[in-house]
Amino acid sequence: MTVKQYYQDAYIKSFHTYIQEQKLGESGWYVVLEETAFYPTGGGQPHDTGTLQDKRMINVEEVNGEIRHYIEEPFSDISGVVKGQIDWERRFDHMQQHAGQHILSAAFAEALQYETISFHLGKEVLTIDLNVSDISESDALKAEELANRIIREARPIETKWVTQTELSDYPLRKQPTVTDEIRLVIIPDFDYNGCGGTHPRSTSEVGAIKILDWEKHKGHIRLQFVCGERVLHQLHRKHGLLKELTSVLQAPEETMVPTAKQLLVKQKEQEKALEGLKDVLLTYEAEGLLGTHKDGFILIQKAYSDRPIQELQKIAQHIISKREEAIVVLVVQNDQKLQLVAAKGSLPTINLREVAQKVFPLINGKGGGKESFVQGGGEAVMGKEELLEILVNEL
Structure with missing residues (x-):
């Protein structure tokens, strides 16, 4: 059996020994040594690395009492003395x-x-x-x-x-x-x-x-x-992060936490205000779509690019809240995804869910909702205008 030098002296950094055998295992080439200072994985401690002669040691494990030293490539000649060098910093x-x-x-x-x-x-x-x-x-x-x-x-x-x-x-x-x-x-x-x-x-x-x-x-x-x-x-590492944060926050270390908390509060306030402004703009956008329809049955249709589907939902909901006779069909393409929103007021008798279920398979998509409001999406296998045209034809 291999003599375990790492138990004799854990501070051995290099040693000389002979190779007993060289084999090709499931994990690659390995050698068995007469003596070794390379510690094999065990007891929660990882294996040593280093070099054996001119070969880099990539793994060391003990299998059934045999200490296997895995090397990046095999030796052409295993006779003679070889030198092992431990990666001491790692050890x-x-x-x-x-x-x-x-x-x-x-x-x-x-x-x-x-x-x-x-x-x-x-x-x-x-x-x-x-x-x-x-x-x-x-x-x-x-x-x-x-x-x-x-x-x-x-x-x-x-x-x-x-x-x-x-x-x-x-x-x-x-x-x-x-x-x-x-x-x-x-x-x-x-x-x-x-x-x-x-x-x-x-x-x-x-x-x-x-x-x-x-x-x-x-x-x-x-x-x-x-x-x-x-x-x-x-x-x-953490001192470096603190120095960087003091520069970014323009606050000394001792006041960094309250400064960061204050910034987060301001950010939430600004996000809330921005959301309110976006809702106002969406309302104006919805009113603009309604502007050309004064009386009678209304069908509003439009295709968009690069917009969150939530915005389309708000536009559709605003329109049907204003006009009971309206039907709204909106489509958007975001990257390789097509999404749609359809809504109707209380007067039209058409079932939007049944219409949408005929269309979703055409874009390998899915969705859901109810008779008066549906949404969903799928793949951009066609253009947004083509999808919108198909929806209108189904209506």
């Missing part, structure tokens, strides 16, 4: 995040008796699922403060291999899922946990922990946080 980030997760989960357990039931290490943030249905801001802050105190105390992070019978000697947060080759990650007098991941030597190397947000997820609380260098990345 150390994973070490910081994974250790930070242990610390934060232990802090929630110690301060609040909240159990962590799952963990995910993503590219930008980490998540843990807490076995509670709700959490307060003060609870989150309490656990975060304890976690960061443990980091500042620079406590050692130890690893130890134990047997199942030896587990009772340690106050574990939860029982390991394996029964042999059990590896414990220990922060003395704080956290004892079965784990196969890579970790730094001291809690101080985690740097800091910052909780970002949380949400309810399947009856539990899913909490988002970052550790180490990711805290600085988050701070840098």
